[in-house]
Amino acid sequence: MVGAGISTPSGIPDFRSPGSGLYSNLQQYDIPYPEAIFELGFFFHNPKPFFTLAKELYPGHYRPNVTHYFLRLLHDKELLLRLYTQNIDGLERASGIPASKLVEAHGSFVSATCTVCRRSFPGEDIWADVMADKVPRCPICTGIVKPDIVFFGEQLPARFLLHTADFALADLLLILGTSLEVEPFASLSEEVQKSVPRLLINRDLVGPFALSPRRKDVVQLGDVVHGVERLVDLLGWTQELQDLIQQEHGKVQMLSSGAQSSSTSSVHCSLCIAGC
Ligand code: APR
Numbered sequence: 001m002v003g004a005g006i007s008t009p010s011g012i013p014d015f016r017s018p019g020s021g022l023y024s025n026l027q028q029y030d031i032p033y034p035e036a037i038f039e040l041g042f043f044f045h046n047p048k049p050f051f052t053l054a055k056e057l058y059p060g061h062y063r064p065n066v067t068h069y070f071l072r073l074l075h076d077k078e079l080l081l082r083l084y085t086q087n088i089d090g091l092e093r094a095s096g097i098p099a100s101k102l103v104e105a106h107g108s109f110v111s112a113t114c115t116v117c118r119r120s121f122p123g124e125d126i127w128a129d130v131m132a133d134k135v136p137r138c139p140i141c142t143g144i145v146k147p148d149i150v151f152f153g154e155q156l157p158a159r160f161l162l163h164t165a166d167f168a169l170a171d172l173l174l175i176l177g178t179s180l181e182v183e184p185f186a187s188l189s190e191e192v193q194k195s196v197p198r199l200l201i202n203r204d205l206v207g208p209f210a211l212s213p214r215r216k217d218v219v220q221l222g223d224v225v226h227g228v229e230r231l232v233d234l235l236g237w238t239q240e241l242q243d244l245i246q247q248e249h250g251k252v253q254m255l256s257s258g259a260q261s262s263s264t265s266s267v268h269c270s271l272c273i274a275g276c
Contacts, residue, residue, distance in 0.1 A: 001188055002071070003086045005177020005202060009065040009225050012057065012089050016179050017203075022053075029053070038151045044115070047135050047144055054147060055130050059090040059109055059123075067176060068095035069245050070228045073237060075101055076244070082166045086178060086185055088149050096248060103159045105185050107150040112136070116143025123147060156184065167191035173198040177224045180207030201227035 004014035013022045015034075023034035029049035036042040037049050064072075072095040074080040084103045085092050090110070092102055109123045117140055126136035126145050136145040150156055167173075173192045180186040186207055192198065197216040200209045201224050209219055220227040232241050 001084045001173065001175045001178065001185070002067075002092075003176075003178025003180075005179075006067040006224055007062070007065075007087055007089050007091055008177070009067065009223075010062045010089075010091060012062050012091075014177070016181065035152060038149070040151050040153065043146070043151065044144075047146075050146075051130055051135055052133070054109070054149075055133070057089055057109070058127065058130060059094065062089060062091065064091045064095035064248075065225065066241070066245065067224050067228050068092060068097075069241060069248065070232060072096050072248075073241055073244055081170055082162060084163065084166075084185070084188060086182065103157070103162055105150070105156055105160050107148045107157060109147045109149070112145050112147045114138035114141060114143045114145050117141040121145060160184075163188055163191060168193070170196055172196060175200045175202070175207075175209075176228075177202060178206065179204070199231075201231070 004012070008014050008017075008020075013020055013025065015022050018024060026034050026037065026049075029037060029052060030046075031037055031042065031049050037053060043050055068091050071080065071083055071092065075083075075097050080097070080101055082103055083092055083097060083101055084105055086106050088104070088106055088108055090108055092104075093099065093108075093110075111123055112121045112126050113119070114121070117138060119138060119140060126147070129136040137143070138145050148157075167188060168191070170192050173189065173196060175189055175198060178186075180189060189198065189208055194214060195216070197218060198209075198214065199218045199220070200206070201220045203222060203224075205219060205221065208214070209217055220230065232238055
């Protein structure tokens with residue numbers, strides 16, 4: 001289970017971090033309150049703020065970081081049952097994780113739908129308008145065409161229902177970079193069996209890890225890249241992850257904190273392809 005906190009190392013702000021989160025930086029968008037940018041009522045009143053944000057987030061602007069490639073490595077090792085993401089930045093797909101292993105619970109820019117006649121379009125069909133600061137219009141009925149991002153109050157994609165089987169089958173749950181504040185996604189964390197270890201890697205203690213921890217919960221607080229580095233080191237996968245990242249031609253800037261233990265700094269250097 002992942003959230004916006006895994007993409008901040010790629011340069012994409014999360015939503016709720018005080019000061020840096022998107023919801024603290026919407027003054028430019030002229031909206032009544034932060035969440036309005038993802039509300040249909042406001043969208044139909046003024047779609048511009050959403051499309052301004054969409055232009056910033058459109059796939060291709062940002063690159064996966066080591067956290068995404070770690071999840072890709074889990075897939076390559078046939079250890080990833082499914083990746084449930086709240087993120088709409090598409091970086092999980094960009095890291096090479098197949099769509100069959102993904103549940104993009106809050107939608108994505110891969111497709112778009114006319115808000116009037118409900119016709120579906122490939123996401124790239126509206127890309128030019130979005131980049132040109134134009135509100136995309138349906139060629140058939142002239143209704144506004146909205147990327148298939150799930151707005152507050154909208155139904156989640158049907159694929160979200162895979163959770164009813166996946167979480168019962170899981171033998172380990174990783175929760176990375178999320179405040180676990182938005183339902184129904186947050187409650188997934190409670191769906192694994194009580195005997196299943198849950199590992200939270202996050203800056204803050206959140207959700208059930210703060211309120212009702214389980215005996216087998218493990219928490220690694222702090223920067224997500226640092227936490228993933230430590231896990232990768234303990235697993236002995238550092239070289240494999242480095243090879244994967246090189247293979248994906250990505251140069252991942254490891255955003256580790258300066259005050260690293262020597263072992264972590266060696267992991268930092270061995271993973272930091274650009275050199276430390
Ligand atoms: N390392 C570790 N943790 C981080 C990092 C980082 N580099 N950056 C951010 N975080 C943590 C924050 O401290 C916070 O706990 O990640 C979490 C991000 O929480 P949110 O900003 O609330 O993002 P998210 O949980 O994905 O929000 C869920 O809210 O508005 C809706 O639809 C939107 O999908 C989004 C949903």
